[in-house]
Amino acid sequence: MLKTKTIKPAASGGLLDRRSFLLSGIALSSAYSLKALSASKAGEGRIDTDMPVWAKTPGHNDVEYGLPSEHEKHIKRIQAKNTPETSTFSMWHTPIENQRGIITPNGLHFSVNHNGIPEIDPQQHTLRIHGLVGRPLKFDMESLLRYPMVSAIHFLECAGNTAPNAVSLTALDQDCQELYGQISGAEWSGIPLKYLLKEAGIKPEAKWVIVEGADGGSHARSIPLEKLMDDAIVALYQNGERLRPSQGYPMRLLLPGWEGNTNVKWLTRLEVTDTPAYTKDESGLYSDILDSGEIQRFSFTMDVKSVITHPSGKQTLPDKKGFYEISGLAWSGHGKIKHVEVSADEGKTWAKAHLEGLVLSKSLTRFTIPWRWDGSATTLLSRATDEHGRVQPTRDQWRKKYASYSFNHYNGIQAWHINSDGRVENRYV
Amino acid sequence: MFNKWRAQASIVLLLLLSVFSLPAFTEESITDLGLPLSSLEISKHAITIFPDGSNLPEGQGSVLEGKALYQSKCMMCHGEKGIEGPAARLAGSDGWFSFSDPLRILRIDKNPVLLISVGGLWPHATTIFDYTRRAMPHFAPKSLADNEVYALTAYILYLNGLVHKDLILNKQNLVKVSMPGKERSVVAWPE
Incomplete structure (x- = not known):
């Protein structure tokens, strides 16, 4: 059973304090149910009765250059449609929402x-x-x-x-x-x-x-x-x-x-x-x-930015409520990520996410925060700050700087709306 | 005597100059595996044309010659007027709307890259010559002769209303063309 009483909230909307969450034991406990061994005479029992087929047959040999599992074949790049079909100009997008950690596999790099x-x-x-x-x-x-x-x-x-x-x-x-x-x-x-x-x-x-x-x-x-x-x-x-x-x-x-x-x-x-x-x-x-x-030229540096990848656009949360780990990526072309704040109530309250693993200069940085969804519609946001104090702007703040058709160097705060049926949608807030 | 003194002085001066003309970033190189690159080899590969016109080749081409070339090698991607797409907009202003092109919003919906425009944004006409020569047409880059590149550059400038239809473009008058994108330019570097 989940000992929910000991976990402190980090902000409203169901964001949980990571430290008390880890101490509560939920993170470590999982429901073990050992099946009772079927009755059989002494000495005649076999261990293969409940084993999957791959545990009962020899595996195949390896190959010279390895490929992902057949079951992961759907994880692939997609070509963006909005390039002129007559040219050799092409844009291939990485499935960033399927990535964990901060390294993109070579075959999936954009x-x-x-x-x-x-x-x-x-x-x-x-x-x-x-x-x-x-x-x-x-x-x-x-x-x-x-x-x-x-x-x-x-x-x-x-x-x-x-x-x-x-x-x-x-x-x-x-x-x-x-x-x-x-x-x-x-x-x-x-x-x-x-x-x-x-x-x-x-x-x-x-x-x-x-x-x-x-x-x-x-x-x-x-x-x-x-x-x-x-x-x-x-x-x-x-x-x-x-x-x-x-x-x-x-x-x-x-x-x-x-x-x-x-x-x-x-x-x-x-x-x-x-x-x-x-x-x-x-x-x-x-x-x-x-x-x-005015036309701004030679704006080389990619500014501080973040996005929640788990959950994210067009996904559907599998359970109508309950525990999820929110996870995402933050980065800054100016240096290291200092912190990432997450809101689960459309920006009314914010909590600092945990920076997971390596925090390196000009590198993707993984952030996580535990979240218990109560099943009602809400909006998730993330806001990154780098070591120089540069903070991600809101979409409106970013838009005010540029002409309506200027599309480069966009780094506005991303909002993912969670519908009550669990579907996640891109949203402006 | 006097000559000897002068020779000594010039040696000292030479030494001084060499000290003071040391490159700003120079520290002693720890590596030495690079091979000398000859001037001939440089001239074969240095294809960049600079805004002041340096490195522009000899040759010339007229608006009229450019029109014929454009119709056979460019129009299928850039459109008859250079605004239809699907490839980059060559003529007119940038942005969503234009009185001279009532269909612009529909074109952008199909090809968002048409939001921007060579004629509207590019600050130097030399870049039209440079890019056409190195990369166009897309299906056969670097296949145009210098005279053809001058002619196509002239025609693209004419489509933008920036030169007269009788113009014969060469390295002298190309750098004198004033592009509207130049006045609007601001530079973000250094930050």
Whole structure:
């Protein structure tokens, strides 16, 4: 039986104090019911009578490259429909509501490709550095693999993640994958770019670097030298294996905390300059239109943001009331998450969630809070604050800054409405 | 004697200069596996065109030539007037509504990317040349000759009412084209 009396509330709406919840023993106790062994004569009993078939047959051999269980085949990326069907521009969303922890499996990492995915032969791939440098240099894969490497866990988020909530007049009935599927977390390993830039010898007048990919569209972005000399990585590995083609094989630029589009995939050329080039994406698609009508350019950092993934849009809570663990993800391109507050009564009261596992700079951070739903309609919210005191704005606060059709860098507080029948819906509050 | 003194002075000066012209970020590099990159190789790969026109190639193209090219290689994705989509809007203003295009809201409903516009947002005409040359048409990127890229750039500028229909575009007059997106620009970096 559940000893409900000892658990203190953390806020109204059924949010529970995690410490008293853990001490109460509910978290540990589960209903054990040992079936009585069927009667049989001494010595004739067999243990296979109640065992599942897979416990009574030998298993099969393993394979060279493992795949998920047949029963998890439905967990997959989906292609967003709102890209022009005549182009090779495609957006693949990760099922973030199925993820636990802070690492996205490589096959499920989100991917946005403006000119398709090139199939690059690593033996013929070259990284070139030129422009305002003392010695223009080129590197092949063989020599790059000999360089000192670092590993770091970081999120990657497309500037357009959650765009429907930014521009749609009404809250669309969409799930987490549709609304938040352009974010993922991974451990990236590779060479600090500053090693290569130092080897080439940066001239004092250098301020920007035009970074270019080897794809059909030669995707390019102008990146401040300051960022590249700070924490930029030429990533060769993702979660312990070489990059997948859709993530930039054989190498990509990784700019921790900066909008996905600047993390140039299939990295091939770095032109060191004293001025930005105003490439295609920094001229239009990846600029922000402000409320004043001004066009804001080079807004690189992804701001503090969070979303409850369990439960989330279009799911249905299986029991009409009772215990659930609310869980979600928070992140900030400026640094570490300091805390995440959760409300189960549409923002009237808030409680601090538990930050579960690793809390790293510019990384997905998992938060949880125990919740007992009383079965009535309510709305769940989460609000993240980072170590610099940056707090997620409400949707209205965010909207006031931008023109009605500006959709990049949306980080408004997400509201999930819980209907009394348990169905969860995207909602504006 | 005088020459000798001058030679010594210039050596000292050279040494001083080399000290003071040390790159701001330079520390001694611990790695040295990069191979020298020749000027010839750089010139083959340095395709970026800058807003001041640097790196624009020789050549020229007219609005009229651009129109013919546009109709055979671009119109199927960008529409006859550059506003119909489904691919990026090339002409006109950005946003939900436009008096010059009463159907705009329906187009956006089908292709949200049409909310933004090359003619409305892009601050430099050099970017039209740069992107067309490196990435267009989508089905055959880098297949256009420099003269064709000048012609297409001229036609896109003409669709926006930014140049006269008799224009022959080249590296000298391309940088003089004034784009409406430039005046509206604010820069968020450094934060």
